[in-house]
Amino acid sequence: MSKTVIEVRDLTKRYGEINAVRGVSFSVKAGITIGLLGGNGAGKTTTITMMLGLLEPSGGSVSILGCDMATDRYRALPYMNFSSPYVDLPHRLTVRENLRIYAGLYSVPEPNARIAEMAEQLHMTEFLNRPSGKLSAGQKTRVALAKALINKPRVLLLDEPTASL
Structure with a gap:
């Protein structure tokens, strides 16, 4: 059960x-x-x-x-994540830099390997080193999803997950 x-x-x-x-x-x-x-x-x-x-x-x-x-939300937050089209990542940082920051916030082991895995799964490899502000709407949505999955959350909340895909 x-x-x-x-x-x-x-x-x-x-x-x-x-x-x-x-x-x-x-x-x-x-x-x-x-x-x-x-x-x-x-x-x-x-x-x-x-x-x-x-x-x-x-x-x-x-x-x-x-x-x-x-x-008691701080006890649950390390095991959760979310994605929303209403939350933007810093535009001057590259996709890789943004994902590294979130990997660090969640204490993701081997963050570079996890970022490479997410990039391959979500077809983001060609724009990993591009500033987030220079992405198309669909690319931004994929990066937001990668951010939401970076810590392999037990609970994932997605707000309008297919926007711009």
Whole structure:
């Protein structure tokens, strides 16, 4: 039986009279992929931001890998990662330099080998030494995905993962 790795209960986010997220609940077992579906403004990005512990919910709770993301998120963060088209990497650094920084933040063993592996898998070898600001939209999306996978996360949150691909 798979262990539950994500538990979201009655998650709510209000901005004054606006309900950005209203009573969202779901759980995810290890090895399962789910998608949050909804139109523009449905609260998908807000939900993910609360799941990461970057935005405080108005109500409800999020537990990831057994950690309450409101009070104990730093215990879960080394085993998580995320990708979003709304987060840009430093433009002056090369793709390789950006990935090295994230590998260092996550204490990835043998970072150069991991970067080479990601570059091959995501067809990024030809632009590894190019500044991130000089990439096409599709290339930026692949680099963001490589950044999200660099630490081989147990929980991966993807916000609009196919944007520009």
